């Protein structure tokens with residue numbers, strides 16, 4: 325249960341809950357044109373030539389109709405579950421979005437280069453503006469769980485739902501194929517385009533064209549819309565989501581380029597959400613306008629008649645879905661640990677068997693280094709660190725101990741004397757921002773060769789001089805397996821200069837197949853242990869303990 329004491333209130337329900345949407349004028353103009361130009365053409369066509377002729381549709385005789393028709397039970401259930409999952413994906417996605425309420429098409433997320441932002445705040449230029457100060461409040465009426473900085477919990481819902489969405493898709497596509505139902509969604513001739521346009525001209529002029537009975541055939545525009553939903557929007561949404569995964573992107577740097585970069589993928593993931601939301605609104609409106617009762621019987625009961633039962637059950641279903649949002653809200657705030665563990669139960673094995681296997685091999689050039697790199701987390705407030713900083717970390721030593729044969733204490737010159745690694749990688753923060761930088765340091769593999777972990781050491785814990793936002797010491801853990809992968813280093817240089825204070829001086833972790841919060845900054849000591857369960861709340865790190873973040877955020 326999340327107690328709303330002063331510290332939590334300051335994070336989740338701050339005094340400043342203003343919300344504002346700003347869109348870059350060029351994007352606004354393009355967006356408005358995308359809507360207005362087709363409408364204007366349709367209005368012009370009607371004014372000039374009248375409504376296009378659409379032949380009346382002869383009623384179907386069910387006894388003699390031989391084509392694929394109707395709505396089999398699996399299709400009706402898939403339709404219902406897709407609605408459940410999609411709505412929750414949208415709601416949790418909005419919560420995730422508000423953790424970094426800016427969207428870009430450049431990898432470095434330079435403030436001022438957003439094409440849209442959902443915050444009234446401009447990033448100040450006279451001081452370090454931490455990414456964690458930038459997140460915004462969103463009402464739980466429209467997002468799950470809503471409030472501010474609930475990204476960990478929101479991600480639990482987002483992933484649980486996307487697994488549901490994908491499972492439905494994996495069953496739906498073969499069933500469509502084997503039942504022949506795919507023929508109802510895939511146009512079989514290009515003549516569908518002029519016919520769809522004719523339908524559109526009617527709708528745009530607030531006129532209903534002659535409608536086929538959806539039990540036997542869809543009108544052309546409807547068929548194209550359904551085709552896009554199943555075969556275009558769903559795959560794009562999923563692939564754009566995957567193109568935000570650090571484990572995937574650090575291995576296949578080309579993937580996000582399909583979307584114009586890592587932030588392009590994030591922007592397109594968001595635009596797809598708009599498309600889904602737009603589709604749902606238009607679809608429901610058309611269902612209501614073109615014979616609500618019969619349409620509801622089609623999709624709820626699979627019958628083609630005028631009984632009220634489909635409509636009644638439809639409303640019951642809708643009520644159940646809304647009740648599930650309310651339940652999700654209470655689960656989020658009253659039992660976040662249960663939710664976190666439920667998501668981990670499914671996600672951790674999946675990640676371990678799939679994307680955590682990839683070995684990072686980032687391929688970026690110096691020219692691709694981001695001109696701006698967001699900073700996150702509160703710098704240490706501890707006097708000993710401040711003293712070290714004043715002395716340029718002359719007296720700093722890194723203590724490495726725990727379950728090792730050879731505990732060491734290394735000064736910075738000693739660390740620099742070890743084999744140096746250099747890598748240009750992309751950082752992915754859980755909040756959504758990213759940045760490309762060059763990092764120099766010593767690999768954890770080298771460190772491990774030096775300290776010789778005992779066989780019982782399975783986990784590596786990194787302790788920081790700093791605190792998290794609830795005043796607890798910041799720490800995080802890694803599996804031994806993951807720190808042995810390429811590009812896992814203790815960095816002492818960023819972009820060719822000594823690591824700046826806000827980015828973790830004198831030493832910070834880089835582990836490129838995971839999200840940013842795993843990369844402890846201002847490292848004080850490292851300990852080899854058996855399991856992350858020995859530390860803190862046992863979840864694997866300060867954020868895992870207090871923010872319900874993932875133990876293994878490969879995505």
Ligand SMILES: Nc1nc2c(c(=O)[nH]1)N[C@H]1C(S)=C(S)[C@@H](COP(=O)(O)O)O[C@H]1N2
Pocket residue numbers: 697698699700701702752753754788789790791792798826827828839840841842843844845846
């Ligand atoms: N000690 C400490 N390390 C930390 C954090 C923090 O709050 N404290 N924030 C993490 C998060 S959420 C991110 S995204 C990265 C940000 O690194 P950067 O400031 O160099 O961009 O640091 C990580 N390491």
Ligand SMILES: [Mo]
Pocket residue numbers: 700752753754755839840841
């Ligand atoms: Mo982060």
